[in-house]
Amino acid sequence: MSKSIQVEIKDQVAKISLNRPEVFNSFNREMAFALQDELKNCASNKEVRAILLTGNGKAFCAGQDLKEVTDPELNPGFKSILEEHYNPIIQLIRSIGKPIVAAVNGVAAGAGANIALACDIVVATEHAAFIQAFSKIGLIPDSAGTFFLPRLIGFQKASALAMLGDKVSAEEAERIGMIYKYFSAASFEEETWKMVSQLAKMPTKALALTKEALNQSLTSNLEEQLALESKNQIEAASTADYQEGVNAFIEKRKPNFKGK
Template sequence: MNKNIQAEIKNQVALINLNRPDVFNSFNREMAFEMQDALKNAAQNTEVRAILITGNGKAFCAGQDLKEVTQPELNPGFKAILEEHYNPIIRLIREISKPIVAAVNGVAAGAGANIALACDVVVASEHAAFIQAFSKIGLIPDSAGTFFLPRLIGFQKASALMMLGDKIDAVEAERLGMIYKYFSAEKFEEESIKLVEKMAQMPTKALALTKEAMNQSFTNNLDEQLALESKFQIEAASSKDYKEGVNAFVEKRKPKFEGE
């Protein structure tokens, strides 16, 4: 039974909670594998139509548990940490054909910040903060930080944040476009759940195609992206959800989408 990751399904949403609050939900090897399993299970479960990742306690995730890398008997080595722990998590987040929301409840540092930023939508509590903490201990950003952060907020700002290791609060993160929006501490949990449950009731086949189109936009040129949009739009237009959406619009009623 998992102890470092808590996972449950509620209202067609897979709720994945990082659960090492005593060490600010920092990752060790065991937790990384549990996280991968939780994501794979959510991807394969036909009941699940959206995924929410958040943290238990005061922090979202402080990144790598430094205790693991400073004790020789525990340290798997950086090659294993990246290739077996974090890189598979980032790939799963981007490859899973379901919308994934990161609800950042507190500090998100290092790999913890970059796992959040790899998600489709990021919301945060007003008490959240984002830190590219790597440079403070002589490392470089990993977990796709050098990939996503410049695309979110621009080259200059991302370069400065990664090199200086400045802490960015939720207000500034929203202003920069690093996250979708922030909520007051009192409404954070309620609003986060409301948002992901709304996504679970949307035409999730179309959302999956949107996600894949955005993934491919990172490497496509304009003509390739236009061709991909055409292909995916034809596929979306043949779905049950498209027919339901059109019928509901004509009949002036709320659509009931099934993700098919």
């Protein structure tokens, strides 16, 4: 097992930590493949009902390890980096039928920022920052940055951030809708764990169907979206969690969802 990724499963939450703090958790080939493996493991593990993605040390993720791409012996080439490293990570994040929370504990730059923004919910510590750093070295935003960023904050602001590479504070990221919330450094871990623990206790199948509908909403028209909502609502209404939710409401008690 790679040391570049750490995984802890507790209370039906899988906490995945990027673990190359000495290089601000920047991605090399080993870490990219290790993250893919752990995401797949979480997807298939029935004991996992929510996923928390974060970084060890001072940064969330500084993006691609430039030492790898500038080393003639190690450099896998940009085609491999994108098609084998980052694109599969983004596709896994969006396809896994479980809520994924990105807990941005520090700087998230380049691919690191866009991996975070691809998650279902993004929270950050007050000291975190988001940077589309690509233009500063003559590259374009990848890892679905050109897909999600304009949808989160609007075309004009996304265009400016992609071209100028400005640093966005956690406070500003929340204000413009780039992330859900930011927390003080003192409360960050507690508030983040409280949120992801709540998600792990919710009706998992309904959340998966919600995620599927939100995914489709990025590209579908109204008629297609209404049709999917109907299909998914009928499926959600057939689950044991729906029956439990209704019973709990009628009986005026807290529901005990099982994710079934």
